[in-house]
Amino acid sequence: MDELLKKLKRGDEKAFEQFVTEKQDKIYSVCVNMLKNIYDAQDAAQDTFIKAYRALKSFKGESSLDTWLTKIAVNTCLDIIRRRHDTVDIDEVYGVADPRTPDGEYEADVRRRAVRQSLARLPSELREVIVLKDIEGYSYEEISEILVINIGTVRSRLHRAREKIKKIFLENRELF
DSSP states (O other), X not given: OOHHHHHHHTTOHHHHHHHHHHHHHHHHHHHHHHHOOHHHHHHHHHHHHXXXXXXXXXXXXXXXXHHHHHHHHHHHHHHHHHHOOSOOXXXXXXXXXXXXXXXXXXXXXXXXXXXXXXXXXXXXHHHHHHIIIIIXXXXXXXXXXXXXXXXXXXXXXXXXXXXXHHHHHHHTTTTO
């Protein structure tokens, strides 16, 4: 067991601060890509760390700490999705511009918006797999652990998600 994990399990507050600092950007990214709403993503990321802090003593180390934390984040996001009623479109509050040229900025923004809109149209079981694999870069094995599904299911869902996104782009190519 590595030293940070030992400190975390002992309840070392400085170690937990270090842990949060190291992992917060990655966890927020997972949350914002799953929820498509920065306010919900901020809440989900914060809830993820609170849940992790409370559960650290029971962490057995059967998976990596990253995988375990991401699993908590995904489950937290799924809880929010299940109880969500009204949302704020991420495009209204989360614009990211490409600073190279005005034309390049516009084209990059259109592409990012198209990807976000396509992801938002996927069912959550497909969105979570494509976010974890294609956006966050997790391996099939890690995704399998995070979502508690077998690797074949990960591959199948990823294939279906990519096919659906491709179909969405083809149906709406005049918009993108």
